[in-house]
Amino acid sequence: MSVTTAAADQTVCAAPLPVLGRDVTVPLVTGGEVTYAALDYAASAPALQRVWDDVAAYAPYYGSVHRGAGYLSQLSTDLFENSRATVAEFLGCREDDQVVFTRSTTDSLGLLAAALPADCQVFVFETEHHASLLPWRDARVTYLNAPRTADQAVATLERALADRDPYGPALVCVTGASNVTGELWPVKELAAAAHAHGARIVLDAAQLAPHHPVSISELDVDWVAFSGHKLYAPFGSGVLAGRSDWLRDAEPYLAGGGASRKVARRADGGVDVEWHDTAARHEAGSPNVIGVYSIASACKALTEAGFDELVARERRLIAKVREGLAEVPAVKVLSLFGDDAPRVGVISFVVDGWNSSHFAAALSAEYGIGVRDGLFCAHPLVRTLLGSDPQTQGECGAPEAAPGEKSLNAIRVSFGAGTPDEHVERFVRAVKELVADGARWNYRTEDGRCVPDSNAA
Numbered sequence: 001m002s003v004t005t006a007a008a009d010q011t012v013c014a015a016p017l018p019v020l021g022r023d024v025t026v027p028l029v030t031g032g033e034v035t036y037a038a039l040d041y042a043a044s045a046p047a048l049q050r051v052w053d054d055v056a057a058y059a060p061y062y063g064s065v066h067r068g069a070g071y072l073s074q075l076s077t078d079l080f081e082n083s084r085a086t087v088a089e090f091l092g093c094r095e096d097d098q099v100v101f102t103r104s105t106t107d108s109l110g111l112l113a114a115a116l117p118a119d120c121q122v123f124v125f126e127t128e129h130h131a132s133l134l135p136w137r138d139a140r141v142t143y144l145n146a147p148r149t150a151d152q153a154v155a156t157l158e159r160a161l162a163d164r165d166p167y168g169p170a171l172v173c174v175t176g177a178s179n180v181t182g183e184l185w186p187v188k189e190l191a192a193a194a195h196a197h198g199a200r201i202v203l204d205a206a207q208l209a210p211h212h213p214v215s216i217s218e219l220d221v222d223w224v225a226f227s228g229h230k231l232y233a234p235f236g237s238g239v240l241a242g243r244s245d246w247l248r249d250a251e252p253y254l255a256g257g258g259a260s261r262k263v264a265r266r267a268d269g270g271v272d273v274e275w276h277d278t279a280a281r282h283e284a285g286s287p288n289v290i291g292v293y294s295i296a297s298a299c300k301a302l303t304e305a306g307f308d309e310l311v312a313r314e315r316r317l318i319a320k321v322r323e324g325l326a327e328v329p330a331v332k333v334l335s336l337f338g339d340d341a342p343r344v345g346v347i348s349f350v351v352d353g354w355n356s357s358h359f360a361a362a363l364s365a366e367y368g369i370g371v372r373d374g375l376f377c378a379h380p381l382v383r384t385l386l387g388s389d390p391q392t393q394g395e396c397g398a399p400e401a402a403p404g405e406k407s408l409n410a411i412r413v414s415f416g417a418g419t420p421d422e423h424v425e426r427f428v429r430a431v432k433e434l435v436a437d438g439a440r441w442n443y444r445t446e447d448g449r450c451v452p453d454s455n456a457a
């Protein structure tokens with residue numbers, strides 16, 4: 001694989017990084033309270049305490065950026081642009097790459113989709129999160145079937161690119177780590193295949209960047225997109241970083257202040273606009289300065305903590321969860337590439353005899369464990385992994401199935417740099433107890449979700 005990992009036999013692992021909410025207690029339906037086990041990092045990771053402290057220290061000095069003469073505006077502008085430089089360094093950007101701040105990974109890929117040259121062909125695997133699967137509506141899109149090995153992924157892409165019209169622009173969109181299985185994709189090899197056939201490639205690093213170092217130059221990808229809220233940074237910011245030419249030549253993603261360099265009235269009453277050709281071209285409006293700063297703070301915190309130690313510790317947690325689940329015959333872990341595939345701390349599974357929403361509800365109500373159930377906004381992939389028709393429609397949340405009824409959705413447990421050992425140990429124990437003994441409470445379906453029945457136990 002092309003992503004750097006720590007030595008498998010490393011035995012000295014870092015302690016979990018301090019995160020907000022680590023001491024929050026939640027009530028149990030069976031009585032009493034327990035410290036909340038946040039095991040839904042793949043959806044939104046808790047903010048690092050370091051990030052929160054940095055933001056709190058800056059908050060009194062907040063000011064508008066780029067357009068203010070006052071001291072706080074100048075300070076905020078410096079902080080905003082220094083954050084851009086920090087993210088560029090974190091991603092190993094090339095000298096002429098741009099870092100554009102957005103709202104999320106979804107927004108970043110939507111921006112790139114809006115910047116595609118005319119008649120661009122896009123190639124995307126059906127295994128992608130909807131943020132990567134759906135934004136290419138104005139392009140010619142080829143959806144590739146789910147591969148079953150990393151080598152098959154590369155071969156599938158090479159065949160598709162060899163059959164394309166070689167004279168027009170083309171883009172490949174691929175994830176770095178699956179938001180369903182956690183498996184790492186062969187990004188560097190896919191990038192080499194794309195470039196060999198005259199195509200460019202964008203990496204959806206939403207699930208990769210929080211767990212592994214990501215270098216644009218080393219992976220040789222053209223763009224990287226990720227979200228702050230998965231990188232232990234709150235406040236709704238994201239990043240699109242990479243080559244500047246398509247972004248510079250495209251119409252601004254939003255038309256407004258900040259994107260324009262010069263605006264003048266014409267004699268005929270119209271307006272002439274000269275747009276910026278820097279990242280500002282696609283950052284119209286007042287930016288989310290605190291969100292941007294929180295991303296930069298998270299980048300610094302992860303770098304200083306050391307990815308080797310973080311990866312080694314996460315590998316140990318992954319092994320603990322997978323070994324525990326393997327001891328429960330009723331549990332089926334979902335996988336594309338097999339048990340030996342390298343992965344991050346994202347594991348999805350189903351339990352024989354259980355509706356997935358019911359199982360997730362019981363984990364929460366009876367054990368204080370937060371996981372995710374549903375199709376994880378990756379419907380074609382989950383349907384394929386569950387052996388159902390991949391064209392079957394579904395919802396991102398749980399379908400309306402009562403406790404005990406079969407449902408075509410799954411349960412996802414995910415964790416990372418802030419996860420204590422006790423949380424995954426409690427999760428494994430809870431899975432075993434629920435499968436062996438059943439739920440201790442009655443549940444009902446309400447608004448499409450399984451919830452504890454307050455009238456009966």
